[in-house]
Amino acid sequence: MAPWHARAGRARYPAGMGLDLLTDGMYVLRGAVNSVVVTEGESALLVDTGLDESHARKLLRAVQEAGFTPRAVLNTHSHADHHGGNAFLLGRLPDLPVFAPPLEAAVIRHPLLEPLSLFGASPPRELRGKFLLAPASPAQEVLAGTRTLGGVTVDLLDVPGHAVQMLAVRRGAALYAADALFGPAALAKHPLTFCADSAAQKASVQALAALTGVAVSVPGHGEPTADLVALAGLNARHLERLTGVVLDAVQAGEASVDELLVRVCAALDVVMADAGAVVLNRGVVSAHLTELLAAGRVTLRVHGNRLLFGPAERTGA
Structure with missing residues (x-):
């Protein structure tokens, strides 16, 4: 399969239908939340598992049909739409290790912390739905740097802001920005784009824009792009506008x-x-x-x- 940037403009799978090769052994399963799969030999690292069983089931099927074996999960941050699929995967593969940044791992282990922090007290039933309260999973802590998870080596980049801690994932010329960057449609649909720390989010956007040698970038929500600088610029302007509206x-x-x-x-x-x-x-x-x-x-x-x-x-x- 040719890498994504070599196939730009050609017909591609509809979102959620299968793995789409980015480059350098890195694939994307596109959906409301994108999942990324990084491979080494037959081993696969699954990055962000989606909101629920439906997405996770598609992810597991796509990985296995492509001939890869899941060896580990990395959740870039603790929002339910990025780790809600863990429970289904662990039900099928109970020995699958799960990794996340330290504070985010604590929330993934104790998901009630998410709606509790937003509400400021024990959350009512209306704040305990799957969008704010995913099933718990036993996440281990991982820090930024070059890491080998489940036999797959990746570069993890600190990109805090959208969440208190968050990691982007790079393999060679391919970048998964997680929710440090959003696609144009996501920004238009959600003008009050969520962040826990807007100043940190802006700094993360600028840090990603300064990366060199990136041929294809995938936001957490949106389409892959060959123009990282343009996508980062769009996000930077959106964040500055939102600060201005609040002011x-x-x-x-x-x-x-x-x-x-x-x-x-x-x-x-x-x-x-x-x-x-x-x-x-x-x-x-x-x-x-x-x-x-x-x-x-x-x-x-x-x-x-x-x-x-x-x-x-x-x-x-």
Whole structure:
């Protein structure tokens, strides 16, 4: 099979139908969340297993039909849509080791931490669905660097921001950026693009844009691309615009996070229809407020039993 960048413009498998070769022994199973498979001989490292059994079943079938044997799983971060498929794989392959960055591994072992951190207390039933609460799996800790997992050697890159810790995966000329980068359609569909640390997310985008020798890049959500710099630029502009929208909301008058969320949603034409969307988008606004506070562009005070964010005083002419 020719590598992806040599086949650009040709007909390709529909998302989820099979493994698509990127280059250098690295494949992608495209879907709502992309899974990447890195191979060495017949051994396969499965990177991100999707939201649930449906995606994981497709992933396992595609890997086995391609003649590879799963030897390990790497979850780039602990969001449920990237590790929810672990349970199905471990049910079929109980000795399969699972790896993740340290803090993310803790959440994967104890998934209740995800909705608990978003809600701030024991989460109600409405925040315990599969999008926020995946089944637990026994993740081991792995750090950035050149690592051999399940007999497959990869370069792991620190790309925090979307999650507190997150890893991108590189093999030669192929890069899986995980959710450090999003495709254009994903950014358009979710203008309040989730991040735990917007400043760190921006730094990770810039670090990926500076990589050399990358022929094909895969975002966590979206299509592979041969133009990493263009994709990174699109994400950088999107993040800066979102920071600006949050700042505009603050400059409209001192308000709480929840009040600012309403203003931001109005500016972006976002309609939230469920509790999960509210807590996720509230987290996005909070992340950008933290960045703006650190830059001295907004203020924070407690008044009338409320946590309020306001515009910083301007100095000079």
